[in-house]
Amino acid sequence: MKTVYKLGTHLGLVLGLLLLGAPRDSFAQQSSSQNLPPSTLPSASATTTAPPPAPTGKMPLTKLPVIEQLQRNIFPGTAPKTAEAEVAAPEKLARAFIEATAALHFTLTDYQVREAFKTKWNARAAKVTTLDQADDLNLEIIESLGQRFDYYRKPVAVKSSNTRKDPKVVGIGVAVDLIGADAVVDGLSEDAKPEDVEKLMTITAERQFVLKPFKNGPGARAGLLKGDVLLQVDGKDILGKTRMEVISSIKGKEGTKVELTVRRKMWIVMGFVELPVKVTVERAVYIAPVVHVQNLADGVTHIKLDHFMAENAWVEFAEALTEAAKVKDGKIIVDLRDNGGGRLDHAINIVAGMLSEGTIVTLRQRSVDTLVKVHYTATLDAVFTTQPAGWNASQIHYSAMGRQLLVPRTMPIVVLINENSASASELTAGCLQFHKRAIVVGQNSHGKGVGQRVVELPEGRECSITTFYFDPADRPIDFEGIAPDKEVSLEPTYTSIKELRGELRAVLAKIAETTKKLADAKDADLQKVKDELTALEASEKGVRAKLLVLHTELREDDAQLHEARLQAVKEFEHISKEEAAKKVQREGQMKKKLEQWEKEKKEREDLKKKGAGASATSAA
Numbered sequence: 001m002k003t004v005y006k007l008g009t010h011l012g013l014v015l016g017l018l019l020l021g022a023p024r025d026s027f028a029q030q031s032s033s034q035n036l037p038p039s040t041l042p043s044a045s046a047t048t049t050a051p052p053p054a055p056t057g058k059m060p061l062t063k064l065p066v067i068e069q070l071q072r073n074i075f076p077g078t079a080p081k082t083a084e085a086e087v088a089a090p091e092k093l094a095r096a097f098i099e100a101t102a103a104l105h106f107t108l109t110d111y112q113v114r115e116a117f118k119t120k121w122n123a124r125a126a127k128v129t130t131l132d133q134a135d136d137l138n139l140e141i142i143e144s145l146g147q148r149f150d151y152y153r154k155p156v157a158v159k160s161s162n163t164r165k166d167p168k169v170v171g172i173g174v175a176v177d178l179i180g181a182d183a184v185v186d187g188l189s190e191d192a193k194p195e196d197v198e199k200l201m202t203i204t205a206e207r208q209f210v211l212k213p214f215k216n217g218p219g220a221r222a223g224l225l226k227g228d229v230l231l232q233v234d235g236k237d238i239l240g241k242t243r244m245e246v247i248s249s250i251k252g253k254e255g256t257k258v259e260l261t262v263r264r265k266m267w268i269v270m271g272f273v274e275l276p277v278k279v280t281v282e283r284a285v286y287i288a289p290v291v292h293v294q295n296l297a298d299g300v301t302h303i304k305l306d307h308f309m310a311e312n313a314w315v316e317f318a319e320a321l322t323e324a325a326k327v328k329d330g331k332i333i334v335d336l337r338d339n340g341g342g343r344l345d346h347a348i349n350i351v352a353g354m355l356s357e358g359t360i361v362t363l364r365q366r367s368v369d370t371l372v373k374v375h376y377t378a379t380l381d382a383v384f385t386t387q388p389a390g391w392n393a394s395q396i397h398y399s400a401m402g403r404q405l406l407v408p409r410t411m412p413i414v415v416l417i418n419e420n421s422a423s424a425s426e427l428t429a430g431c432l433q434f435h436k437r438a439i440v441v442g443q444n445s446h447g448k449g450v451g452q453r454v455v456e457l458p459e460g461r462e463c464s465i466t467t468f469y470f471d472p473a474d475r476p477i478d479f480e481g482i483a484p485d486k487e488v489s490l491e492p493t494y495t496s497i498k499e500l501r502g503e504l505r506a507v508l509a510k511i512a513e514t515t516k517k518l519a520d521a522k523d524a525d526l527q528k529v530k531d532e533l534t535a536l537e538a539s540e541k542g543v544r545a546k547l548l549v550l551h552t553e554l555r556e557d558d559a560q561l562h563e564a565r566l567q568a569v570k571e572f573e574h575i576s577k578e579e580a581a582k583k584v585q586r587e588g589q590m591k592k593k594l595e596q597w598e599k600e601k602k603e604r605e606d607l608k609k610k611g612a613g614a615s616a617t618s619a620a
Contacts, residue, residue: 090134093458094125097138097152100455104465106366107145131459138463147466149450155460167310170254173217173286174224178243180207182551183544186501187508201243209238209246211262214289222281225264231276232261252283291316298569299327302561304335305350308342308424314349321353321406331412331568333561334428337442341423344451344470351431352378353406354413358435358473361427363451365468375474378403410579412571413438414564417482418490422446430472430482439571440484441564449478488563490554497550504543511536 087095098121101108108114121141128134135154142150153161184200184207185192203209209230213219230238233249241249250258257280264277290306290313301324305317324332341347344361351360355378363374367388374387382400389397407413415429415438426445432438449471452464469478514533521529553559 088129089459090128090131091125093131093461094128094134094137095122096457097141097461097463098122098125100457100463101141101145101465104366104453104455104467105145105147105150106371106450106467106469107147109366109369109371111369134459135461138461142463145466147450149448149452149464150466151452151464153462153464158460158462161462164307164309165311167287167290167312168285169288170285171251171283172219172222172224172258172260172281173214173284173288174219175212175214176230176243176247177210177212178203178207179210181243182547183207186504186544186547189505198242198244203238203241203243203246205239209243211260214286217286218284219279219281223279224260224262224281228262228264228277230260230262232259234259235261254283254285257282287312289316291320293320293323295327296333296565298331298565299329299572300331300333300565300568301327302333302335305339307339308346308350310342313342314346317346317350318353318406325407325411329572331414331572332407333414333416333564333568334438335416335561335564336421336425336429337416337418337560338420339422339425340420340446341425341427341448344424344427347424347427348376348383349403351428352383352403355432355435355437356380356405356409358431360431360473362471362474363468364471371469410575412568412575414568414571415440416560416564417442417445417484418560419443419446421482422448423451426477426482427470427472430475430477433482433485434473434475439486439567440482441486441488441567442484442560443487443489444483445477445481447477447479447481449476449480486563486567488560490558490560493550493554493559497547500543500547500550504540504547507536507540507543511540 098118102114102118108117121137124137125134128137135152138152142152178201181201185197188197188200211219211224211228211230212226213224230246232238233246236249238246238249250260252258259278259280261276261278263274265272266275268275288310290310292304292306294302296302301320303317303320303324305313307313321332324330348360357378357380360376360378360383362376364371365374372388374385377384377386381402381404383403384398384400386396386398389395413432415432417425417429417440421429421442422445426448429438429440429445433440449469450466451468451470453467455463455465457463469476471477472482511533514529514536518526518529518533
């Protein structure tokens with residue numbers, strides 16, 4: 001069974017289940033997946049020897065392992081079986097899950113409890129005859145352990161999870177934005193279904209299909225620009241088509257081409273004009289980004305991380321930090337809102353890129369029959385891992401991995417979190433907050449202080465088994481979460497949108513009623529009904545205008561992001577004053593030292609002159 005560590009939370013179907021990605025056997029042996037630069041320090045390592053070759057019928061007896069020689073010659077009746085009895089697939093699946101759970105789950109450290117667990121469930125496994133029965137049994141086992149983040153996934157869910165882990169996609173590499181889509185949703189009933197909403201997401205002259213090509217993607221390489229408005233796909237107009245119909249027409253096999261006609265703002269002579277431009281894009285494999293960067297006012301770089309799960313998450317984040325560090329008088333906002341977590345190694349790397357020194361995370365993980373503490377600590381040029389070595393808890397095993405601080409120590413950092421920030425997000429925010437390296441803004445986080453190991457099972461199944469607690473720095477957060485330094489809620493904005501949508505639905509209902517009344521109105525009442533309809537239409541426009549302001553705020557500069565920017569500027573001013581005071585102090589100390597050196601120099605010269613005068617008198 002293949003296993004990897006994971007750290008994440010189930011926040012609906014969108015977030016799914018999150019991978020943590022540590023090695024199979026021990027956190028202390030992480031190296032290749034961490035993408036850290038090589039250390040200049042020696043790293044501890046264990047010496048291993050290759051296992052003896054497997055015996056075959058043609059091998060001479062002397063080449064067989066000693067135990068097998070004894071079995072074949074002295075105790076022939078105890079020789080190992082050459083083939084196991086065939087086990088049906090359903091039972092094999094159930095037994096594999098039981099074995100993995102017993103070996104890894106952090107609630108099964110007690111030997112007797114573990115053996116009782118295996119006996120009980122293996123007896124039930126022997127009775128399953130279909131894969132559905134095996135799935136039901138495995139789900140029952142998970143429920144019996146009472147851990148809220150243990151998961152069992154069937155093939156469809158496994159495929160979805162793997163898609164989030166692997167960021168490679170075939171296409172043209174663009175994100176799309178349907179301008180005015182919010183207005184479609186605003187007037188719908190609260191119980192409207194997603195498929196009903198999608199049918200209304202049609203492209204019109206006002207509701208435009210805007211492209212945002214990914215950096216280095218096929219579309220960007222072909223010449224598509226951010227803000228291009230799509231007009232045609234392979235010469236066919238997209239007006240009247242739904243959003244998904246247009247997306248489907250753009251998709252295709254790797255190596256095939258699609259011609260897009262876009263409307264683009266271009267500078268011609270003395271002003272901007274909008275002109276149609278044709279761009280041919282070859283569909284290819286590209287990496288969908290999980291890090292999104294925008295430069296805000298006051299030298300603030302806003303870095304949004306979708307999740308810690310993708311293979312490229314740390315590399316993209318490191319690039320964003322490196323660019324942010326180049327901004328004069330720069331500040332950073334790390335946006336982890338709605339980030340359900342992901343790989344532990346990515347979280348450690350991200351923290352190590354910003355934290356100069358200190359404990360990054362403390363794990364309490366299963367080690368056979370006990371829970372042991374494992375510490376990850378940042379030093380000046382490395383991340384050290386320490387944990388008890390073997391059976392002797394008094395001995396400590398350590399390893400070191402090189403790292404590089406990617407931003408200046410005095411660069412202000414603000415971290416944004418909300419109630420959906422979980423796991424690796426909480427590790428990052430909590431550690432930076434604990435060491436006073438960052439100010440945390442937003443709402444109390446989810447409170448997931450445990451991590452899982454993902455195990456591949458037979459028949460395309462997969463499970464996540466809780467194997468450890470994790471504490472940012474050395475502070476428990478399970479069930480508690482991270483409390484922000486500055487609490488800011490978006491609930492007032494959401495409440496206002498909900499109230500305005502209710503008001504809009506009422507106005508639209510009256511408009512429909514009045515329109516019907518207008519058709520049946522008599523001449524005497526006609527003008528009165530028309531005036532009533534005009535007033536209702538004006539009211540609709542007013543409500544929609546208010547909704548547009550709120551939608552724009554949420555999309556571009558919501559209350560939490562606004563507060564984060566203010567905090568970043570305040571922190572910059574605070575740090576600048578501190579640094580200025582330190583500079584004055586250093587200059588004062590240096591001045592005193594120089595004065596002291598000059599005084600001592602003068603005293604030495606005076607003594608030298610007196611010595612020379614005394615020598616001249618003696619000679620006379």
